[in-house]
Amino acid sequence: MNIHHKSVDSILSSLSPLLAPTDDHPRNPFTDIRVAITGGTSGLGLSLVRELLDRGAKVALVARSRDRVDCVVQELPAAHGIVGDVSRKEDIHPITMQIVGALGGLDVLINNASDLGPIPLQLLGDTECEDLERTLATNFLGPFRLTKAMLGSLAASARECRGAVVVNVSSDAAVNAYPRWGAYGASKAALLHLSRIWDEELSSEGVRVLSIDPGDMDTPLHAAAVPDADRSTLKRPEVAAREFADTVAAVLSRRTEAIAQEAIG
Amino acid sequence: MIAARLPVQRPSNAKVLIADGQGNIEHKARSEFADLLRPGDVVVANDAATLPASLSGQHSRTGRPIEVRLAGRDSLDEIRYFSVIVFGEGDFRTPTENRSKPPALKRGDRLELGRLQGTVVRLLNHPRFILLQFEGSPREIWEGLARHGRPIQYAYVPTPLAVWDTWTPIAVRPVAFEPPSAGFVLDWSMLASMSARKIRFGTITHASGLSSTGDPELDALLPFAEPYRIPRSTALMIKHAQASRGRIIAIGTTVARALEHTAAMFDGVVPFGERLATQRLGASSRLRIVDAILSGTHERGTSHYELLRAFVDDETLSRIDHELNTRDYRTHEFGDSVFLERAATRRAPRLGHLLEHVSCSSTPSTSAKVCFGGLLPHDAQSFFNPVRKE
Numbered sequence: 001m002n003i004h005h006k007s008v009d010s011i012l013s014s015l016s017p018l019l020a021p022t023d024d025h026p027r028n029p030f031t032d033i034r035v036a037i038t039g040g041t042s043g044l045g046l047s048l049v050r051e052l053l054d055r056g057a058k059v060a061l062v063a064r065s066r067d068r069v070d071c072v073v074q075e076l077p078a079a080h081g082i083v084g085d086v087s088r089k090e091d092i093h094p095i096t097m098q099i100v101g102a103l104g105g106l107d108v109l110i111n112n113a114s115d116l117g118p119i120p121l122q123l124l125g126d127t128e129c130e131d132l133e134r135t136l137a138t139n140f141l142g143p144f145r146l147t148k149a150m151l152g153s154l155a156a157s158a159r160e161c162r163g164a165v166v167v168n169v170s171s172d173a174a175v176n177a178y179p180r181w182g183a184y185g186a187s188k189a190a191l192l193h194l195s196r197i198w199d200e201e202l203s204s205e206g207v208r209v210l211s212i213d214p215g216d217m218d219t220p221l222h223a224a225a226v227p228d229a230d231r232s233t234l235k236r237p238e239v240a241a242r243e244f245a246d247t248v249a250a251v252l253s254r255r256t257e258a259i260a261q262e263a264i265g
Numbered sequence: 266m267i268a269a270r271l272p273v274q275r276p277s278n279a280k281v282l283i284a285d286g287q288g289n290i291e292h293k294a295r296s297e298f299a300d301l302l303r304p305g306d307v308v309v310a311n312d313a314a315t316l317p318a319s320l321s322g323q324h325s326r327t328g329r330p331i332e333v334r335l336a337g338r339d340s341l342d343e344i345r346y347f348s349v350i351v352f353g354e355g356d357f358r359t360p361t362e363n364r365s366k367p368p369a370l371k372r373g374d375r376l377e378l379g380r381l382q383g384t385v386v387r388l389l390n391h392p393r394f395i396l397l398q399f400e401g402s403p404r405e406i407w408e409g410l411a412r413h414g415r416p417i418q419y420a421y422v423p424t425p426l427a428v429w430d431t432w433t434p435i436a437v438r439p440v441a442f443e444p445p446s447a448g449f450v451l452d453w454s455m456l457a458s459m460s461a462r463k464i465r466f467g468t469i470t471h472a473s474g475l476s477s478t479g480d481p482e483l484d485a486l487l488p489f490a491e492p493y494r495i496p497r498s499t500a501l502m503i504k505h506a507q508a509s510r511g512r513i514i515a516i517g518t519t520v521a522r523a524l525e526h527t528a529a530m531f532d533g534v535v536p537f538g539e540r541l542a543t544q545r546l547g548a549s550s551r552l553r554i555v556d557a558i559l560s561g562t563h564e565r566g567t568s569h570y571e572l573l574r575a576f577v578d579d580e581t582l583s584r585i586d587h588e589l590n591t592r593d594y595r596t597h598e599f600g601d602s603v604f605l606e607r608a609a610t611r612r613a614p615r616l617g618h619l620l621e622h623v624s625c626s627s628t629p630s631t632s633a634k635v636c637f638g639g640l641l642p643h644d645a646q647s648f649f650n651p652v653r654k655e
Contacts (some may be wrong), residue, residue, distance in 0.1 A: 073404075080404060081404065082408070083408070092429075093411075093427075093428040093429055093432070094408075094411035094412055094428075095411075096314075097314065097316070097317075097407070097410070097411045097428075097439045098404075098407045098408060098411050100314065100437060100438055100439060101344070101407050101410075101411075101438065101439050102403065102404070102407055104342070104438060105437060105438060149429075149432075149436075151434065151435075151453070152312055152314070152432075152433070152434065152435040152436045152437045153436075153437045153438075155435065156312055156435075156437050156468060156496070159467065159468070159496070159498040159499075160496050160497060160498050161498075201453075204457055204460055205453075205456075
């Protein structure tokens with residue numbers, strides 16, 4: 001797993017005793033934390049829903065397919081399922097309204113929904129403009145719009161010392177130029193840079209924006225990109241979800257530590 | 266004044282009229298609003314997001330088209346029971362006072378509102394004002410509101426509003442029925458510059474209600490009871506400001522209503538928590554907390570205008586009206602603004618009389634009425650707190 005922000009690395013090392021297993025830790029930083037996860041019905045997203053529910057978070061998940069959302073909510077009734085497409089401008093406020101309405105606010109937003117681009121993967125010269133537009137809409141504009149719509153909630157969360165973290169799911173394709181990964185790689189590179197700028201701009205509001213690359217995982221997206229991959233070499237999404245949760249826990253712990261010190265002091 | 270017809274939250278030519286505590290009036294570009302603030306000030310805004318609270322559909326028994334506008338509820342968490350105003354056929358393009366009446370509504374009538382289904386629980390002392398119960402799970406109700414609802418709007422804005430037109434940049438919980446539009450002035454750059462100048466910023470969440478029902482009898486009862494929540498961080502900021510004599514600036518009438526409601530309950534102190542604002546501020550009110558207010562420009566006779574009378578005397582307000590009219594200020598939610606410092610005569614004694622003019626309740630038992638003051642006629646009580654959990 002790669003975290004694209006040095007400051008997060010330093011958080012991880014300084015707070016390493018607080019990390020896994022967090023559910024044994026007396027101050028589980030996820031207790032009652034309100035989390036929204038896009039693309040929450042498969043792959044890493046679904047594993048994150050399970051992991052964060054296990055850790056005591058209040059979780060809303062967003063995905064396009066009503067059947068799959070219903071299926072996840074049936075399995076995990078504590079989760080709040082929302083049908084919506086983050087690539088559609090018209091869906092952003094209805095999604096936001098349902099998340100914040102159901103959870104009463106938001107502390108952690110995980111922009112996980114991703115579009116691979118043309119399948120099978122294509123050289124840029126063979127990529128249809130419409131495919132690139134759709135990939136940018138899901139992987140770049142969607143997270144921007146959703147974060148912007150959630151900014152009031154995240155800033156309020158920060159003021160109340162609850163956390164306020166945005167995690168944008170990244171990829172090594174955001175930093176390396178892999179042939180045939182043009183649409184996906186360019187969109188993830190844009191998202192990575194957006195994350196860096198958000199993080200700089202929102203530091204005064206107490207909101208952190210992280211970009212995390214979970215590595216190559218055994219997910220439907222990877223199978224679509226590399227159909228003949230040796231799955232035994234791929235990371236299981238539940239392992240990646242645990243690592244994600246630990247990283248977010250480290251950031252949230254700074255808040256809980258601060259609150260504890262305030263209470264003592 | 267001129268109606269602001271375009272849904273632009275921060276037009277570059279927006280103006281603000283400033284009246285200081287001595288009644289002196291000046292004018293500035295509203296983008297310079299932050300310059301009116303001083304280090305040590307605490308600015309409090311309403312962070313409610315705006316529900317798309319207009320639901321079109323039909324009255325099942327008669328098959329006639331209706332529009333329902335959500336108007337009230339007794340807590341921020343309530344999602345099933347709403348008091349609502351019902352209109353007949355038509356939409357926002359017809360001024361509310363000219364709208365057709367709905368069919369006669371009876372207890373038990375079913376209303377089909379897109380994906381949402383509701384039942385008339387009872388009438389609230391008026392043929393068009395009812396308590397409505399939505400059917401389905403909270404998830405289904407949230408989805409129905411989010412997908413089917415339209416923002417409440419009025420005829421002076423000719424094009425249909427999008428939801429994002431009605432959300433301030435700081436919007437959080439979707440609990441307002443109309444936008445807390447004074448907050449349109451804020452953007453993140455302004456908040457950053459305030460922070461850099463040691464001006465503190467906090468929020469409350471106040472479920473702003475309707476500004477007009479189209480019915481004089483109902484309009485006379487506005488604002489209805491409105492639940493609000495003061496978070497711990499804002500309560501602390503206010504406490505520190507009170508201790509250090511910093512000013513408390515309300516962005517919008519809802520903030521003034523909420524803070525003064527709590528202060529009246531707790532004798533000038535503002536503890537955090539959720540409560541139900543039931544009082545009306547006006548010329549006879551004495552303000553305990555709010556030192557200045559940024560608000561829209563309001564027309565005489567509206568409840569918002571009445572609230573401004575708590576800040577300045579009528580002579581000053583008349584001069585303000587004259588200035589707003591002669592200088593072509595724009596009114597309504599996308600219009601220009603006024604910034605009024607509380608006149609010295611409007612300040613309550615530090616240890617004001619407890620519970621003066623206030624009807625109040627507080628969560629978690631929002632239905633438990635703590636007290637009811639003498640401001641309102643007794644039979645108006647059901648309008649102001651119409652929603653009851655069974």
